[in-house]
Amino acid sequence: MGLLRTETSNSFALRPQPTIGIGLSTSTILVRASSCTLALLILCNVGCVRRRMMVRTNPPGATVSVDNQVIGTSPAASSFTYYGTREMRIDKEGFRTETIRRKFNPPWYQWPGLDFVSETLWPGEIRDERIIDVQLVPKEFEPSENVVRRADALRNQAQTGVVTGPRK
Known part of the structure; x- marks a missing residue:
């Protein structure tokens, strides 16, 4: 009392x-x-780490897929949970399809042990943003005469029983 x-x-x-x-x-x-x-x-008001990746292309407007999941039209952004290697596929009409494998390494505050502090005890939000810039290359169209000539050569090789691989 x-x-x-x-x-x-x-x-x-x-x-x-x-x-x-x-x-x-x-x-x-x-x-x-x-x-x-x-x-x-x-x-x-406990800690939180926001992980986000953004794929930007030049020219913009390409369809972006990350790990076989379409995330949108560039510039496209997506959140992620785990670090590691991601496969990105970028498609745009009139341009070569680009497939990029990018490894995302964790920052120091996401190392085992320290990640507990940054994820749960740190007051406020920590942002980890990754930006991937991709320059798209226009498609090169081969003249139809070259394609027909190669097809005839392959047909002749198949008839004689000797087929060679494509030229690189």
């Missing part, structure tokens, strides 16, 4: 603080409620 100072004329008199039916003073309840509220606010 706490004591409350009250002023009576020129002197102070001590009188007991009022209590609630459970035997706790109102100031004790206020301190506990404030502590619980503060703890709840701290827990709600």
Whole structure:
């Protein structure tokens, strides 16, 4: 039970603080409620790491797939959870299809052990953004005479039983 100072004329008199039916003073309840509220606010504001990759192409407007999942038209962005090697495929009409394998290494704050602090205890948000720039190359169209000539050569080789591989 706490004591409350009250002023009576020129002197102070001590009188007991009022209590609630459970035997706790109102100031004790206020301190506990404030502590619980503060703890709840701290827990709600725990750390978080946001991982995001963005694929930009020149020219823009290409269809972007990451790990065989279409994520959109460039510039396209997607969140990811795990680090490692990603395969990106970029398609655009009139341009060569590009397939890129890119390895994403974890930053120092995502190393085992430290990741617990950055994911759960660090107050606020940490952002890990990766940007992949891709220059698209226009398709080269081969004249139809060359294609017909190669087809005739392959047909002749197949008839004689000797087929050679494609030229590189």
